[in-house]
Amino acid sequence: MNGKPEVISEREAARPSTPGLGWEEFSRELVEFFASIKLAMFLFIALAMTATIGTVVQQGERPEVYIQEYGEEAYRWFVRLGFTDVYHTWWFTGLLGLLCVNSLTCFYKRFPAVWRSMRQDKVNVSLAFIRNMKQRAEIPVAAPQEQVAERMAEILIEKGYRVLAKHEPGEVTLYATKGVMGRVGAHMAHLSATVIVLGGLIGSYYGFQEFGVCLEGQTYHIPRGNFDLKVDKFWIDYYENGAIKSYNSTLTVIDQGVPVTTKTITVNDPLVYKGIWFYQSSYGDAWDRIEVARINVKDKATDKVLKTVDLEWQKETSVDGLDLKVTLTDFVADFAFNSTEKKVFSKTIEHANPAVRLAIKERKTLEATPWIFYHYPDLFEIQGSKYAFELVGYQPKKFTGLQIAKNPGVNIVWVGSTMIVVGITLSSFIYHRRLWAKVIPEPNGVTVHLGGTTHKSQIDFQKEFAKLTQRIKTLDA
Template sequence: METLVQTEVNTRQRGVLSKVYDFFSSVKLAVVVFFLLAAGSISGTLIEQGLSPQEYIANHGEKWYYWINLLSLNNVYHSWWFSVLLALLALNLAVCLSKRLPTIWKAYYVVDTDFTHNLVQNFKNNTVIQYPSGMEEARGKVVDILKGKKYKIWTENNPNDITIFAAKGRIGRLGSTIGHISIFIILIGAVLSSAIGFRGFYPFYEGESVFIPEGNFYVMVEKFWIDYYENGGVKDYFSKMSVIDNGKKVFTKTIQVNDPLQYKGVWFYQSSYGQAWDRLDKAFIRITDKKSGRVVADEALDFRKEKLIAGTDLRLNATNFLSDFAYDSESKQIYAKSGEQNNPAAELEIYEGGELIAKPWIFYNYPNMFPIEKSKYNFILSGYIAPQYSGLQIAKDPGVNLVWVGSFTLMGGLFISFFIFHRRIWIKILPSERSSLVYIGGLTNKDTIGFEKEMKSIIGSF
């Protein structure tokens, strides 16, 4: 009784495992995964990646931004669900390969010398030749002809006949398998890059160290400069970069477009440059008397450094800057609409008589747009100097080597599939009166026309 119960349990377990195996090897699963990956890739193309929350809110609204952020549509190719889909596709491919590989390997490896002349006559490409000598002479002739055609030959002498099996291009059987294994390797590389890799943009300012958490080191742009053509057009731009690891400068390199810096698997690509959208070197403030309109002072403020205005009871501090000021009424957020200097504005802390009386935004294009009620002065942003940044793309792609390996092996697999064909020939030699009967038949996995020509050439060589 116990044995019967155990047998039933084992049968059920095998049934469950078989269903799981069939699920992961199904074509339907592959189609669904491909569809979802395509949909995700389309969303990653239509929705610009890696922007700030404010930019998504400005472009799509707060409600849509909620879903964009929830579904990681702002970072599709490194989202958890994209990594899962890639891993699922890789698993589907691996299980399908495990199903096909035994049959392919058998066709590649097996040497068939156990057959009858009736089997040979069943092949599409077959013929019978009456050779005017004994079986051994016929065997020698066959072997010479097949060796001339680069076939590998196996022979077996039997009491009443001679069996010959010949094959070439056996590796052609493995072309599609190598291709599928290559795609599996590429998918594993893609999963690694998606799951633990990253890609992003960061503006670097001269003399400012930036911590790179993915590599646990600091990077500093020591100098940034631009080369120009004689007509004034930009020729190239450069960043002299230093890597600081464990408090020591360990590496220095000047990078330019298509000549990146790499350290600890993190790559830094020179991609752009421009004026800062969120900071200043100096803000030029004109102070006028409200009643008379008289200019009281023209002051240059260092960014985020409080300054006492001589001859007045004022202290001013330029605390923030936006190159393209925008305000979202729904979220009540202030943000830079773009990196362009379209609507520059500075936030100014105004202390009068030792008291903070206001913290307004003053606009370069719209002076005196919002007068300060508690002050007897007007404050105008008459000019500013924004620092120039070096725009770098930062990327860590741990799966890139696997992708390269997979790509090269894929090319090899395609070459084998298209240009190497597995051809097999079965030959049975039987005795006849004062001669031998040579039964020849063959198969090829591809290039049927080429094989038919080769068979005619072999037959014509007798």
């Protein structure tokens, strides 16, 4: 700074220089880490363990299910670790993301070199290069150089090779290659894993899967699609021996108040509208309504049955000769009472403690709405009435269980699946083979120096190479 040369002390001069870790070295180490086999094995093991947890522990169940099976303490840990919804946890997504990075990094690291190797037309090779190959032969042929070169090219083309030739003073070099796509197949299959995982992640975060219990004749709004779905009909087909053959639902899509499409769905034959799939999943007896109930009307004093009537759902029925009108208003399959909200509900979907609620009009003066229990007919008495009511049977109303799902990543998964099938097919049945030949003049003809290589199926290539050698020997005929 002052115009004089800087002086470096002996201590500073003797200090060894330590090269820093530059961006090039850092990026190289990063690529090596993400492309490592060890990382891939760790990710596969971790994903296998996670999938095992997701299989053993039921996913998406209500808290009471886990508490009943595993206990409260275990349930709290399940919630903390995400075991109740494994496939939507941040750490499972992270494992899949790392697997994608690993796969893409391997592709980035290895495929460009393979592609350049496939695209290069290596005609300019030395004689020493051919002599050092594993499959090699020196074949004397008593024929002119041009004739031998042309006939060899024809033979190789017949066998499916693409042939390039280079004429130089004193020699002719031939380069033949086939099965280039066999080298691409393995990398395509490798890349397909990333595509499938990507499609799965998109479907997991932007799709949904729900279960709907639907009754015949009812219309339901599908908020995720902004349209309505009407269940026109549900029925079960049976074999002659009484076994269930199939269960079916006829559905109509109503969009903007207009029926758009109608389809009868069965198992594995869904209805699809606006990317939302409606699968026929199950069926069962509804727990909140029935079609008809059979009631005995008894004289309270003598316990004698006066009338037996069949009550249709929410339809008022007059009982002849008794000045009595009865309506079946409610039903629960497994009776329970919420004392806080003062509400009756079915605590399970099983018909364990069925009960019906009646609206009774007697002598135009008494009105009552009692619950009548199938298993406990004398549980409650209707004050002021001279009748007792007994539930002796009922016909449940069947519901159709629909699996409702949307998966925007399914097309991507199909692309990835196609890639893996094509890649494995190419890799398994097509082999990249390359041959080099130098036709060098000799006093009594030419010597063909032949060499070849393949990246797979060495035994088959040895047989092909031997047959090719024998054919070349006959070119002097």
